[in-house]
Amino acid sequence: MRGSLRLRPDAAINQLLVYALAVSARRYGVEVHALCAMSTHLHLVVTDVHGVLPRFLQFFHRLVALGTKVLRKWEGPVWDHEPTSVVRLLTQAAMVEKIAYVLANPVAAGLVRHAREWPGIKVDAGELGRGVLHATRPSAYLDPENPQWIEQATLPLALPPDIDHEAAEGFRHQVAAELERLEAQAHAEAERQEVGFLGAERASEVSPYERATSFERQRVRNPTFAVGREQGDACRAAAATVRAFRSSYRAALERWRADVRSALFPAGTWWMRVFHGASVSSACAIDVTLAA
Template sequence: MTRPRRHVADQVVALTRRTVEGRFFTRPDANINAVAAYEFARSASRSGVVVHGAVVMSNHVHIVLTDPQARRSDFMRDAMAGFTRARNNFFGRTGSLWDTNRSYCDTVLLDREVFEIQLLYVLLNPVKAGLVRRAKDWPGFKIMPSDWEKPMLVERPAAYYGDDQPEAFEFIPRRPPGYDAMTLEEVVAHFEKRLREAENEIHRQMKKQRRRFLGVKGVLATDPLSCAKEKRRRREAAPRYAAYHPALLDQAIVRERAFRSAYAQVRERWVQGKKRCVFPNGTLWLRRNAPVKCREHDPWEAGLAANYVPHSSDSATGVDALAG
């Protein structure tokens, strides 16, 4: 039995999906930008997820969102399948658009500090990769702090989609949780300041290493059927949880282990045909594909702790593994 995914309502998560062989199938162009906007809007409408940030790179996508109904698996299934169908039609190819050796990466963000680290990592992807000087210059689809709370009317792309699909969706990227004491303008300014500071540091490092940015023209000139010349370094699996404060990470790991143990025991009884099996909260596949009962949501479940007050001994934990 493979390790089950565990999705709990109201978790804040970072999701990543990579293309097959690292090919540049999602390289920026008018088609992929329109497809990404439509698929994200349609899939968010269906699943109820709340998107805070996203960047569609040339060979992978990053999304940071809140999952109120524990349905992000549905969001990723629908959006990624839509990407595949539309992009295959565009290229005249068949087969999977995404890496079939591994599924999407799913990391639950447990506190505000690690949320900021991850969101900045996502938005800075094109800059760190040496593609554009500023995150706002990336010609691909993206959702940035300046987009928060602004309704987007996303129309159905002219290519591929038939009249049986909705003509348009209203899609509203939302400000992240945990900033209730700040106005929207203050929250946006906070993230934009951190973004500029990080960009400037990358510029200093690039200059020190005598590296140059490829630039928008260079990005758009890249062959979408090609892949990076250098083989991508094999990375370890993304962590299930990430936190800046160790206490939160420890609590989440304890709950994850308890879930796996309970799930294995109940599943064994269920396979044997025994009745009155109640699966632990967070059960995903069986809850969606079989008539099983699950326990109610635990109000103390690990999630993004906006009001968590750290101890002086707390330090960053599980952060480095996020960059992937």
């Protein structure tokens, strides 16, 4: 929804987003760690426990799109046609930085001075791993007679899989410190440009039928993994893993195209496994934490 303000925060949109995410996460067993709903796009940090992220995103995005079309009385498309950016978070440093980045989005966009002031759906650093979001079934779109649309949906916020409860408080402090750094950076940039912040009240009053007027840089890179700052060894190892996967995938695909149905695709292959029944190596764990 590039530039479109269809998700401008209000009670109905906030309810739809929480309900859709809670139902989708429960259906596919996805653990949600952090989120922030901007007026033009969404940010999620999740763990794909069962290797079903494409199905989860398809279901969640469809619910949000159809509900938004009803709430906004909108006939056109809700999402743009670019594929969702999905970044695998390989280290704790990457998780801290990406979650803080997600929470700081409204500040970086010049909407509010502090992330906690954003009126849209978001998570505070102190809620990581212990907060719970609640939503009643939206009456404007979902059929109350359909049993899959439960009346009350809850979304517990999970800790990333490598963070145990003993380390949870330290992890929350790390995210809060990184968020504070990003807020200070946004404040300094606003001061340099001599611009102010829109404020929560005005951000909630903007028409959802307008388009954002600020310049939005097109994606010049679409990373597949993140390791955090100053993690050179981890970055090189991750890049080598990606290269090895792509090489193995190309070799398996060439054999498949040559009608060799015993071709073994590398672990992590999804499309060929789901839609063509291809064999896939099971050499790695399914648990993957991602930012989408």
